[in-house]
Amino acid sequence: MLRATLKSLLGRKLRLVLSGLAVVLGVMFVAGAFVVTDTLGRSFDQVFATAYATTDVGIKAKPKIAVSEMEGEQVDTPLPASVIDEVEKVDGVRSATGMVTEDGARVIGSDGKVVQSYGPPRLGNNWIGEDGQVQLREGRGPAKDDEIAVNAAVAKAAGIKVGDRVGVLTLQPKKTFTLVGVWGYPGDKDSIGGAQEVAFTTPVAQRLMLGQPGEYSMINVKVDQGQTPAGVRDRIAARLGSDYEVKTGQQLADDSAAGMKEVLSFFNKILLGFAGVALFVGVFLILNTFSIIVAQRTRELALMRALGASRRQVIGSVLLEAVVIGLIAAAVGLAAGIGVGAGLGYLFTQLADGLALAPIGVPLAAVLSSLIVGVVVTVVAAVLPALRASRIAPVAAMQDVATPDRPLTKVSVAGAIVGAAGATLLGIGLYGSGGLWLILGGVLVSFVGVALLTPLISRPVVSALGRLFSWSLPGRLGRLNSGRNPRRTAITAAALMVGIALVTGVTVVMNSAKTSLAAQAEDTVKAEIVIGGDQNGPRPPTFDDSVLAAARKVSGVRAAAGIWNDQAQVDGKLTYVNATDDLAKLSDAYGGPALATLRPDQVAVSTQEMADHGWQVGTALTVQLARGDQHRYTIASTYDEDALPGSYLLPAAATKDFGITQPVIGFVRLTDGTTVAQVLPQMKALVADSPEVSATDRTTYIQQQVGTFDTVITMVQVLLALAILIAVLGVVNTLALSVLERTRELGLLRAVGLGRGQTMRMVTVEAVVISVFGALLGVVVGAGLGAAVVRALNGEGIDQLVLPWGGMALYLVLAALVGVLAAVLPSIRAARINVLQAIAAE
Amino acid sequence: MIGTKALEPVAARAEEVWKVYGTGDARVVALRGVSASFGRGRFTAIMGPSGSGKSTLMHCLAGLDTVSRGTVHIGGTEVSGLNDKALTRLRRDRVGFIFQQFNLLPTLTAAENIRLPLDIAGRKPDQEWWDTVIKTVGLADRLSHRPSQLSGGQQQRVACARALMGRPDVIFADEPTGNLDSKSGAEVLSFLRSSVREHGQTIVMVTHDPVAASYTDRVIFLADGEVVQELDRPTPETVLEAMNTREVLV
């Protein structure tokens, strides 16, 4: 039996390749995800090891608020210079250097724009001279207060050279410096892991990066010869007490790398999620392939049964074939995955310019998951066909191969049940206490349900679709062929449905959210002009707060106010808080309720937040901001959640303790009778020195803000492209096997005069009908799912259902094109059929 | 085309046709210089033992296969040397086929199968001719059935009707009654004969059955790829006798 199976397997290479390809692609994605996270992880290890290479022991003050890499940016608490004296007294300390090194030094390039970062920090440091890492390439370190040096990465990205006057944004608005030096790193590197670095003199760095003269971010300790960093660390820690974090350079590097890896593992999970979808689609493809193969092998299998093979052996034979295909595909997929991982890694280094990629490695997780996923997916998909194979009666060996189409009642009933179960799960997930897993599970189960119902739907729909092509004979033949085997057509189409349904669903939700939020913003925000920018890195764009005061003086301006934003601990809980320079003006500018300006110890809180915590006006809250000490604020006023931005509004006095001490958004309301066009040019002029932001009219600003939803749609489309590609392979597969199965028929058609072109058109129509049917299902199911999610999110403020008609139509057109493409190879094969052999074929 | 048809008394003609399959040890000479003419409006049978080259000759005549040497004409057209496109058109417009089995497309109804070559060509069947053919094959009440709903004899008659519908220069039938019982076979054969008698159709039929051969006007005997004997106005007895004198089991 084993020999027979392997022989028959090798005898049909096409079958092997086609059914294996789906698994290969799925496994490739899985392995690629593991390889890229592993490689990037090790790359970050290297980056941080280099960053802390000159640190034996590092001392930092405990942060006021602990924020993980996933949650946002943690703000260092500065150390007073007196700590350095303390540390120097510790036994084994050779030197202790105060360092300023903080994210947020944004250099304005020669083009007047801020040099962007899509991830790596933009550090502002104090210049402490060259060391093992920092090596001047040109010029010297800053000696005067208006001098800076930058690393080569900054110099290149900003297009600046020694002697230039360079603007830098820090905690303070734009300041201009003379560039006196450019440095690099050993090995001719321009940066450490893509970080942009600017060095000021120490007092300037303290003022601009920490806001605290005479203080430091960290103390960098070198130990005496013969001392271990760990030993010295323990002694320093004992001396300084629990207000400080004392770590060896190694620990600091590990901690930073661990933070990055947390982000990477999140990234990994997303990739694996999409790989899962691809594999789910792959199951359809394999199931279909095996079903077709079993149907075609009916005689062979029946002969085996007639010769005495048991049912078990027949099942075993089919499953064995699945295991072999699964193993081979997993191996090929793993190899391809390593390539994909390397490619993604390279792409990442291109984005995070300057990150040196560690050598590509193959983690055990990649190997194991590839093999397990490959084999399990293939075998699971082969179980049904195997069972069907075992039910072939031995007499079938003597009968005509054509097995009558079994009735669809059972599948349809099963489909209805599974579909209902999926819908129920989805319902609980969306409306009940459910959660994401329940929703995802519900979606997948619903897909299976719909897939099972598809054969039933396929009859009328396919014949209706096919009618579009019936004007020509090849079209009619193609249409008839696609309606011939409802199960086969249905599974092929269902595979395509999954990807398209997900894309459509996400698009529905995103478009609805976008439209709803934009409409709400248009409704609530009365300010005609908004000052703000696009955030595309970890740090939001900010502007000089003096702009606000200046804006108020412009004639035609009724009110103007700014918003500061940060994370803070309110009564011990981490949450986002806003501050405004003047609550009364903000209310007026934004169009909220008339509220009084807050005193320095007052806060305004949204009614919803108050209700959640049982607070009342007059309740005192303890707030710890990123800087400074805890502060008690009394709730002075309250507002409806959407009436003003955010749930907490702190007074102007609090802004100096925010991580980012400048406003992120400003609202400007005009007096009646003033037009935007009259005031906008002046506003634009005011923000000229804050190149991260611009002044725009409200609608433009809102559209910019909701533009992120489009980015999400694009990302989802890209990631689901693989699932759709696999589904397309499914169409190719089904057609190729059908062409093979219908060799005699094709021969007959050719014999009675069907031309090659006509033959190809016939196959193409079949492919187009199948893929358009799949897309149609996908669009309908996706719109349904999207609508369900939107309805469930009604309470969250998504109150408009927007169906992407254009997008949906586009998917149908693309599906037709895909059908044409999928038909290329099978139709060439069909056209090349040798008429004589086809007629003679048994 | 009609013009040449009238002038040309021969519907199909093979001249010194050789057909060699394979090379070296696997070399098989299926036809060795076969020359034969098939007169217009005549019903010809090709007989001979298994492997004698009957099917090969027919395929070469019909443009389904290429000849190794020699020439083949259908009507006034030389078939050898036509490219695939021209051959396809030739088969579509000027040749009809009836195979031993698997003659019909399972997805199409009987009527659609009959119209298939015309549909491929994008031509409309002539209503009068349509009615005549349908009446002669006696399928009027079966036209909307699919092949799976028809008996083997009915399927063959549908195939005959299809071959006839385009009024081709010549119809080739390879053992059209090979799979049928004698009664259905007789129906198909008399139908073929009447289409020759009444409508001047040219038919070339391969058969092993002396009775089937007796429906024809002339029998050509092949052996080892060569024409060995011809027999005009055959009867079952004369055919049998010819077969016996050749001492060959057919």
Ligand SMILES: Nc1ncnc2c1ncn2[C@@H]1O[C@H](COP(=O)(O)OP(=O)(O)OP(=O)(O)O)[C@@H](O)[C@H]1O
């Ligand atoms: N494609 C091919 N390749 C090689 N040899 C072939 C091929 N087709 C036919 N032959 C050989 O050519 C010879 C004639 O075959 P053909 O099919 O014409 O015989 P036939 O007279 O039709 O026989 P039957 O009565 O059994 O149908 C045979 O010896 C056969 O083996």
Ligand SMILES: [Mg+2]
């Ligand atoms: Mg033969």
